[in-house]
Amino acid sequence: MPLTILYIGRDAEITTVMHRLLNERPEWTGLTVCNDDEAVSICKKQQLDLVLLGNGINAECEATLRQKLTSIRPGLKIIQHYGGGSGLLYGEIMSAIN
Template identity: 40%
Template structure:
């Protein structure tokens, strides 16, 4: 439980969101939660500090730009990753690269 990397995943495709959360939560040093809208993501970030914001599919380009800008204002040090597929290996690698860790 201690020293886990908190990850918030935003995606509008429920099945894909569930899969990403399942994959991320297999890593004992990570704790991932998911939401399906920008509004939910902003509300979550106002009440909880996340190290990573992972943006999945389904958001429009404008939604993604606005979300990134608002989250960066709240948490300048947060790592924001846009992930649109490519398998679990790529997903894990993207997070490890953003965090500067190795798996």
């Protein structure tokens, strides 16, 4: 069963690229949003294996998101992803889930 990965970013163009990258691999299902309320809603409805926080999320928003998401799904892995090639993305995800 594929890993379900939620990417939360602030830039719509980067979020579109992340959607493509996450869904290129058959072992991953990628969901992408630019809005924190959407992220919380998805977390309530779907089992998530990992959350990636993209650039543009300030420290205050990050802390709030982490609190909200882990209150819904305790133990949910949440990591920061600031860009880079698909090889870096793969490495970050594999490190987080192992």
